[in-house]
Amino acid sequence: MLFFKVKGEVRYGKKKLGTQTVKFKNPPSIIAGGTIVGPKEGEGPLRDYFDMILVDDTYGEKSWEKAESKMFQDAVNLALKKANLKISEIDYLLGGDLLNQIISANFAARQLNVPHFGLYGACSTMTEGLTLGAMLIDGGYADYIIAATSSHFSTAERQFRYPLEQGIQRPFTSQWTVTGAGATILASTGEGPYITHATTGKVVDLGMKDANNMGAAMAPAAADTIITHFKDTGFTIEDYDLIMTGDMGRVGRDILLELLYKEGYDIESKYKDCGIEIFDESQDVHSGGSGAACSAVVLNGWLLSQIQNGVYKKVLFMATGALLSPTSSQQGESIPGIAHAITISTTL
Amino acid sequence: MLFFKVKGEVRYGKKKLGTQTVKFKNPPSIIAGGTIVGPKEGEGPLRDYFDMILVDDTYGEKSWEKAESKMFQDAVNLALKKANLKISEIDYLLGGDLLNQIISANFAARQLNVPHFGLYGACSTMTEGLTLGAMLIDGGYADYIIAATSSHFSTAERQFRYPLEQGIQRPFTSQWTVTGAGATILASTGEGPYITHATTGKVVDLGMKDANNMGAAMAPAAADTIITHFKDTGFTIEDYDLIMTGDMGRVGRDILLELLYKEGYDIESKYKDCGIEIFDESQDVHSGGSGAACSAVVLNGWLLSQIQNGVYKKVLFMATGALLSPTSSQQGESIPGIAHAITISTTL
Numbered sequence: 001m002l003f004f005k006v007k008g009e010v011r012y013g014k015k016k017l018g019t020q021t022v023k024f025k026n027p028p029s030i031i032a033g034g035t036i037v038g039p040k041e042g043e044g045p046l047r048d049y050f051d052m053i054l055v056d057d058t059y060g061e062k063s064w065e066k067a068e069s070k071m072f073q074d075a076v077n078l079a080l081k082k083a084n085l086k087i088s089e090i091d092y093l094l095g096g097d098l099l100n101q102i103i104s105a106n107f108a109a110r111q112l113n114v115p116h117f118g119l120y121g122a123c124s125t126m127t128e129g130l131t132l133g134a135m136l137i138d139g140g141y142a143d144y145i146i147a148a149t150s151s152h153f154s155t156a157e158r159q160f161r162y163p164l165e166q167g168i169q170r171p172f173t174s175q176w177t178v179t180g181a182g183a184t185i186l187a188s189t190g191e192g193p194y195i196t197h198a199t200t201g202k203v204v205d206l207g208m209k210d211a212n213n214m215g216a217a218m219a220p221a222a223a224d225t226i227i228t229h230f231k232d233t234g235f236t237i238e239d240y241d242l243i244m245t246g247d248m249g250r251v252g253r254d255i256l257l258e259l260l261y262k263e264g265y266d267i268e269s270k271y272k273d274c275g276i277e278i279f280d281e282s283q284d285v286h287s288g289g290s291g292a293a294c295s296a297v298v299l300n301g302w303l304l305s306q307i308q309n310g311v312y313k314k315v316l317f318m319a320t321g322a323l324l325s326p327t328s329s330q331q332g333e334s335i336p337g338i339a340h341a342i343t344i345s346t347t348l
Numbered sequence: 349m350l351f352f353k354v355k356g357e358v359r360y361g362k363k364k365l366g367t368q369t370v371k372f373k374n375p376p377s378i379i380a381g382g383t384i385v386g387p388k389e390g391e392g393p394l395r396d397y398f399d400m401i402l403v404d405d406t407y408g409e410k411s412w413e414k415a416e417s418k419m420f421q422d423a424v425n426l427a428l429k430k431a432n433l434k435i436s437e438i439d440y441l442l443g444g445d446l447l448n449q450i451i452s453a454n455f456a457a458r459q460l461n462v463p464h465f466g467l468y469g470a471c472s473t474m475t476e477g478l479t480l481g482a483m484l485i486d487g488g489y490a491d492y493i494i495a496a497t498s499s500h501f502s503t504a505e506r507q508f509r510y511p512l513e514q515g516i517q518r519p520f521t522s523q524w525t526v527t528g529a530g531a532t533i534l535a536s537t538g539e540g541p542y543i544t545h546a547t548t549g550k551v552v553d554l555g556m557k558d559a560n561n562m563g564a565a566m567a568p569a570a571a572d573t574i575i576t577h578f579k580d581t582g583f584t585i586e587d588y589d590l591i592m593t594g595d596m597g598r599v600g601r602d603i604l605l606e607l608l609y610k611e612g613y614d615i616e617s618k619y620k621d622c623g624i625e626i627f628d629e630s631q632d633v634h635s636g637g638s639g640a641a642c643s644a645v646v647l648n649g650w651l652l653s654q655i656q657n658g659v660y661k662k663v664l665f666m667a668t669g670a671l672l673s674p675t676s677s678q679q680g681e682s683i684p685g686i687a688h689a690i691t692i693s694t695t696l
Contacts, residue, residue, distance in 0.1 A: 132465060327413055336454060
């Protein structure tokens, strides 16, 4: 189904009209992940899995935005250290974040001095970068790539919603933007875990307009990509040990499970969401965590560790993005969603 | 220099440590370009080369932002029509724009219903998309991709500088953001013009802080990518019929030529800038045109037509981005630049 013939040669790739999934010929290995999180995330249930926990979310900088860019840079440096690589050995950085003009990524890239592709996929950035990065490696253009992203509660709240000083009450559907940054290094050679497949999402919008209910805005896109993945690959739910989304939160989780159930996919027994796992209910984050860093730090912290320890062998990992914009929202537009899924497997 | 050996097989690609250039094995063909511009661009010297000229820059929409997204969508549709393709035959859209959360691209992608990678490279987006798109095709992941971008004078001015109603005086170093959108379709098979090489830029920042002098902010990044391209490929200036930048404007042009001259590269006789070509000096645009659409409409309008007519056979085309952000500027940061170059050639 995923094979096609070109000039008499069997090749892998995305060629069947209408499919959105690539199967990699030489699947890249995830060789290192770097994570850094804020104080609140450092008090959560996954605290033991992060490389660095800030005691102060300004990180010694004069603004939260500068702090976020520094976290981005340090997540990359932490990953480099673990992989025993220098930045000059990295072929491309694929990075983005939630801030206007992706300043966290761009200013970090300035310091890192590496060929850079700037991405904007909102909270789907982690798997957008990993998908493109895997293609660049499998395609023969790179030996090593870094995919990275960040978010910060204080920079996101004041850009997307209200000034923090206003102390506005948050509805129960709202999510808490994760303060943190995560970076993954992919390599052309390695012993896994491998990225074997990638399903690229479409922008889906069922008309949700509430900036405090990102889970509902993302659920249709998340469902669309998961269903497309199963149809394109022929995989079933049983093929996976874990199906994990980026930041659906409790509200989005329930909608997603229902949307999938209606289409004949009951994934509940295999399902987890980074946004639900990263905080404890006692931390008063309402529907759960969110932000581009949510999936990035859970993937590069907790999940890679679980895979390394043999807990999971094959995972469908999908960062989910709500394409929320204050400008378009003020002009009456709804909030579209997008989700990109990758298959992480310990075997080929 | 650009060859490397893997498992006894000679392959093309970017493998030599420190290089930033890819040479494509099966160079993708540019099979169509779609352009749409605003009224002012439609009065400029390149007016005959655009597919559509708006008589009203609101394009019948209630906001300039909605108009910009509609232009983005229509540039894609114009390109599809010329290529005689349906959107369902396109494997990936690689799109971005200047607006926060790239709403022009994302809302267009929502209507187009196509797998989408959102990019943010400011005014370098056109060649960022073409570079990644060429890799996706040459790598075997796509038969057809669309790279597209847009900008709009009124959306950009009010987001990056001042409300238009304020009628603020523009200094002579300032540039006029092009209202328009351009889309290119790349195909795995075709008769050219081909994208044969791609040099991916780094974020470069020499400390420029003036939001009304983008040319100066971009010049160091532009020089860096051009010099890297010549060093990586071994090409000389004589190998090219034309070296064209995206939106340096007159101020940036002079700085770029000087920076290159100091490093031993005298490109002046082969050099043009989209930002200088798109407007006539009588149009009172000061240093010239700018914006993500500037390079996009000149490439997909004027340049492809010149190549088709045999005027140019080998072109180094480089969109140039100033990573200007009101947030970081207000926090005292300078404006970094980035530039991505591609070689367009009629022969292989």
